[in-house]
Amino acid sequence: MAKIKKLLVANRGEIALRIMRSAREMGIKTVAVYSDADRNALHVRFADEAVYIGQSPSVESYLRMEKITEAARKTQADAIHPGYGFLSENEDFARHVEESGFIFVGPSAQSIEVMGSKLAAKEAVSRFNVPLVPGTSEPITDLVSAKKIAREIGYPILIKASAGGGGKGMRIVDREEQFEEQMERAVSEATSAFGDGSVFIEKYVTQPRHIEFQIFGDQHGNVIHFFERECSIQRRHQKVIEEAPSSVLTSELRQSMGEAAINVAKSCGYYGAGTVEFILDENLNFYFLEMNTRLQVEHPVTEMITGIDLVKLQIQIAEGEPLPFKQEDLSIQGHAVEVRVYAEDPANNFLPDIGTLKTYNRPQGNGIRVDDGFEQGMSIPFYYDPMIAKLICHAETRELAIEKTIRAIDEYEITGLETTLGFCKYVLHHDAFRSGNFDTKFVEKFFKPESLSTSPLHAEELIASALSVVEYGKNTANHQEPVELKTISKWRKNRL
Ligand code: ADP
Ligand code: ADP
Ligand code: MG
Numbered sequence: 001m002a003k004i005k006k007l008l009v010a011n012r013g014e015i016a017l018r019i020m021r022s023a024r025e026m027g028i029k030t031v032a033v034y035s036d037a038d039r040n041a042l043h044v045r046f047a048d049e050a051v052y053i054g055q056s057p058s059v060e061s062y063l064r065m066e067k068i069t070e071a072a073r074k075t076q077a078d079a080i081h082p083g084y085g086f087l088s089e090n091e092d093f094a095r096h097v098e099e100s101g102f103i104f105v106g107p108s109a110q111s112i113e114v115m116g117s118k119l120a121a122k123e124a125v126s127r128f129n130v131p132l133v134p135g136t137s138e139p140i141t142d143l144v145s146a147k148k149i150a151r152e153i154g155y156p157i158l159i160k161a162s163a164g165g166g167g168k169g170m171r172i173v174d175r176e177e178q179f180e181e182q183m184e185r186a187v188s189e190a191t192s193a194f195g196d197g198s199v200f201i202e203k204y205v206t207q208p209r210h211i212e213f214q215i216f217g218d219q220h221g222n223v224i225h226f227f228e229r230e231c232s233i234q235r236r237h238q239k240v241i242e243e244a245p246s247s248v249l250t251s252e253l254r255q256s257m258g259e260a261a262i263n264v265a266k267s268c269g270y271y272g273a274g275t276v277e278f279i280l281d282e283n284l285n286f287y288f289l290e291m292n293t294r295l296q297v298e299h300p301v302t303e304m305i306t307g308i309d310l311v312k313l314q315i316q317i318a319e320g321e322p323l324p325f326k327q328e329d330l331s332i333q334g335h336a337v338e339v340r341v342y343a344e345d346p347a348n349n350f351l352p353d354i355g356t357l358k359t360y361n362r363p364q365g366n367g368i369r370v371d372d373g374f375e376q377g378m379s380i381p382f383y384y385d386p387m388i389a390k391l392i393c394h395a396e397t398r399e400l401a402i403e404k405t406i407r408a409i410d411e412y413e414i415t416g417l418e419t420t421l422g423f424c425k426y427v428l429h430h431d432a433f434r435s436g437n438f439d440t441k442f443v444e445k446f447f448k449p450e451s452l453s454t455s456p457l458h459a460e461e462l463i464a465s466a467l468s469v470v471e472y473g474k475n476t477a478n479h480q481e482p483v484e485l486k487t488i489s490k491w492r493k494n495r496l
Contacts, residue, residue: 013033081315118163133287187199228246251283277292344386
């Protein structure tokens with residue numbers, strides 16, 4: 001068993017800080033890496049050492065494997081944590097890290113490879129009695145047979161990129177007439193975003209809820225789960241509000257979904273932290289969607305209800321320790337809600353609204369946690385994901401956790417750019433959310449830009465932010481959904 005003494009975090013922003021904090025509590029030294037845009041970033045200041053790895057676009061810095069291992073060698077780090085996004089789900093990176101003589105704080109390259117392809121993942125789990133969404137198990141090659149399958153499954157169907165992630169490369173098809181066009185779009189989106197145009201068909205589950213299970217495996221074959229997270233409040237197939245536990249799961253359903261999640265992990269010999277995503281239909285049937293082989297953005301809600309530091313556990317597992325508890329040792333304590341604070345304008349189709357944090361004051365108090373990577377006066381770089389912070393609130397019951405989150409949102413002061421805070425408050429007040437009776441269509445069904453009263457911006461600020469969005473679209477190929485230029489020009493017209 002190799003104790004980690006110095007950890008390099010191959011990431012930036014809130015997640016880099018969050019990982020370093022746990023490492024420091026464990027007596028582990030930390031190394032940051034940074035690009036030009038992040039010279040003054042908080043993760044750089046927090047780390048014991050920091051190494052410059054290149055220019056701002058992530059292909060020039062945070063995605064350069066050799067630069068990262070070179071930085072680890074130079075600082076004599078013994079392990080590398082990839083965080084989320086960037087290289088975290090890249091099997092070549094995991095292999096490169098290990099072949100360079102460092103511990104990779106994550107699963108094996110082989111598990112990442114299997115689960116990185118949605119089709120390979122389905123194939124692997126199908127032998128483990130895990131329910132799958134009806135659909136094709138092979139990439140679509142010819143249109144005629146694909147249409148035939150779609151007809152058998154029944155419309156609406158979803159065309160999905162096998163290599164997809166972050167909500168990209170997905171197209172809903174309501175009628176056969178649209179099939180060809182949507183398929184072409186899905187293939188071209190998948191090719192440009194993931195370099196792999198393989199797409200497949202899934203039944204589109206109407207009224208779907210997104211429920212995922214946090215799992216953990218060790219290198220000795222043990223796997224347990226840390227209950228579920230409800231992540232149905234999404235825009236562009238990406239989450240904005242998450243909570244744990246879910247208000248729809250009975251303890252029986254929790255148990256059977258938990259067992260299925262453990263089987264998914266076992267199907268690929270998984271160790272480390274992972275998330276098994278399911279879709280739940282209106283009759284509470286669940287189906288496996290995919291597995292994310294990394295720490296998830298929303299992991300803090302699980303930490304709040306279990307009292308366990310998941311990053312510390314990741315480090316212990318990477319050191320070769322066995323899981324320190326059994327399934328029956330774990331229980332759910334209270335309820336936690338996370339809202340993601342993005343530099344986006346909900347009144348304008350959630351387009352990024354990059355700028356400077358003129359005012360930035362975090363909420364405080366019992367049961368409130370803010371994970372962020374910025375301070376007042378800092379700018380949100382347009383090269384990366386525009387998430388400013390995650391606000392996580394914990395209380396005894398769902399109702400109290402919601403009330404606490406609303407109070408914290410009211411206390412959160414951010415000026416200089418638009419954020420998702422007002423939108424999140426709107427959701428938290430909404431009857432559908434309150435009743436627990438909602439699905440992934442919440443935004444479509446209940447949210448209109450008029451639902452919010454936005455503060456008018458200055459003309460120069462409008463021009464500056466519109467220009468930065470154009471730049472942002474050019475530079476974010478790998479870490480965020482690229483903003484389509486078509487949408488931008490429409491957006492600029494509306495705003496200017
Ligand atoms: P989670 O599933 O953890 O809630 P998201 O789906 O929002 O999170 O993705 C987490 C981060 O990883 C985001 O920064 C997102 O842009 C990025 N991401 C997710 N999948 C991919 C991918 N396949 N390629 C590039 N970036 C990705
Ligand atoms: P990604 O890798 O982009 O995260 P997922 O397969 O996890 O892709 O799907 C992302 C989101 O898209 C889900 O959370 C859900 O809201 C929606 N989705 C995916 N598959 C289906 C489906 N078959 N029916 C309905 N909604 C779906
Ligand atoms: Mg997903």
